[in-house]
Amino acid sequence: MLIQLAIIGILFAVIPLAVVLFSKEQNKYKKLIAVTLFLTFDLIIFGAFTRLTDSGLGCPDWPGCYGEANPFQAHSEIKAAETLLPTGPVTVAKAWVEMIHRYLAMSVGFLIMLQMGIAWWKRKTRPFSPWLATSLFVLVGIQGAFGAWTVTMKLQPIIVTIHLILALIILSLLVWAWQRESPRSTTKYSFKFRNLLPLAFIVLLMQVALGGWVSTNYAALACHDYPLCNGEVVPQLDFEHAYVLWRELGRTGSGDFLPFSALITIHWVHRTFAWVVFALLAYVAYLGRKHADTKTLSNGVLAVLLMQLITGVATIYFSWPLAIAVLHNAGAALLVLLLSMLNYRVRSSVANES
Structure with a gap:
């Protein structure tokens, strides 16, 4: 399952990576940050949609859905839960909303990990320290932990609120990383x-x-x-x-x-x-x-x-x-x-x- 989830996360990152590779922007690293920033902003909005549609427990386990990498594979379990409680937190639609949110989060995590790798690889030729990119990677790891706790602790308010604030801090640091590539x-x-x-x-x-x-x-x-x-x-x-x-x-x-x-x-x-x-x-x-x-x-x-x-x-x-x-x-x-x-x-x- 974990390998399948990793592949799905990378596939979600293929299109933004293609945008970077085929861009006419000379500074590809700056373009990578810009695309990651855009996706992070979208992820925050989609996270709000997930929360507001009560889809946070659409898949009641983590990181997969009933132990599977996608709702297709877990369809029978999801459908059984929906039949038992049609207005409950687990439905087919809510499961897809929750898993798409996780896939997008994995793709953003992959892009930030790529930024960190490039920052360290080119640390001797770039004018900026790689520690900002590293801090972003660490924060994404912490954010992933809070995402897991959001599910396993059944939407405990303080966990969900911290999850939101961490997302905005990551957004802010990406803005900082993006803008420092400009004069x-x-x-x-x-x-x-x-x-x-x-x-x-x-x-x-x-x-x-x-x-x-x-x-x-x-x-x-x-x-x-x-x-x-x-x-x-x-x-x-x-x-x-x-x-x-x-x-x-x-x-x-x-x-x-x-x-x-x-x-x-x-x-x-x-x-x-x-x-x-x-x-x-x-x-x-x-x-x-x-x-x-x-x-x-x-x-x-x-x-x-x-x-x-x-x-x-x-x-x-x-x-x-x-x-x-x-x-x-x-x-x-x-x-x-x-x-x-x-x-x-x-x-x-x-x-x-x-």
Whole structure:
């Protein structure tokens, strides 16, 4: 089975590798990073789709599906589980969603392993240390472990949330690796802009973690209106149970059923902190628009912020439609990507080194 899975993962990587090999880009290594970055972004979105369609346990074992390399081979077991519980976590469709997600993850892992190999092989002729590529490889290994624990620990919220944050950190490091293959900026950026950017990135990751906590606890519809929450500005909150990190899905730390007030708290904190994030990122983007070489990226941040506001509110008013929920997750990943680009561009500026 493991050999079959490895072959499938490599086959999924063939097309992106072909794009690199047949590209007119002189710097093939840069192209490899760009393609890996694109696939990683897609993988994050598909991971959101997997989570939102409740397909995370579509195959209840790991790394295969009922001990097989693909749902075709495990069709009888999957079908038996679906017949027993048609609306349960194991169905033919959900099994395919989960396994395609794993195949894509394996292909990204293979491409990152290839990057590391090239970085070490050409370490004497390349201007950059191979340790960034090595760090990415290590993180992918850790991410794979959390992917396994997501299944074996039955979607435990803290495991799934860490899995999401690690994916975004990998995305950010790939942005860093990709951008350092290009000439560095010579712009002298304002002191305020330079120092607020890292803070904006950290605050954004905090908000994504809060959003992941909402999603993994199935709290997206705990408040059914907006800007009020169930008709109240500040509903009855239950921090005692809402942020106990080590617990089973739907349970308190002591094993009892999680009260609905805890889900309301999880939802309300995410939507309230969103305004802090919106204000900080909008201000940082405003500062970035004053510099010619960060204006486009800053405009992108403003556009995605607006999209996030619209999709976040629409998710509540339209009772969490799948397409809008996936788009909201994609917007979060896109903000991470854009802020990573801004942080690298400003931090690596030649003018700022003096």
